[in-house]
Amino acid sequence: MIxxxxxxxxxxxxxxxxxxxxxxxxxxxLGCGRDLFDTVEKKAAAQGIDVDELIRALNEAVKKRS
Known part of the structure; x- marks a missing residue:
């Protein structure tokens, strides 16, 4: 779980x-690598992204692959 x-x-x-x-x-x-070491929460907050919505989408992608 992410x-x-x-x-x-x-x-x-x-x-x-x-x-x-x-x-x-x-x-x-993400392509430049600089932000890869941030947490999802930190990067989402910096960009004004709803972290809960992002986490749901990430976990759905993982679940579909399982």
Whole structure:
């Protein structure tokens, strides 16, 4: 289960199917690597993204793959 306290890089490494979800939520700069070490909560707050909605979408993507 993905939580808001997890680092983005840890999520993507364990669940690569979540990468498009980050893109859908316009999580900028993931490609440059700088933000990969932030937690989901920190990056979402910095970009004005609803962290609960993002977490739901990420967990759905993981569940579909299982």
């Amino acid at each position: 939580t808001k306290n997890m680092r983005i890089i840890d999520i993507i490494e364990k669940h690569p199917q979540t990468l498009p979800i980050f893109g859908q939520f316009r999580m900028a700069c």
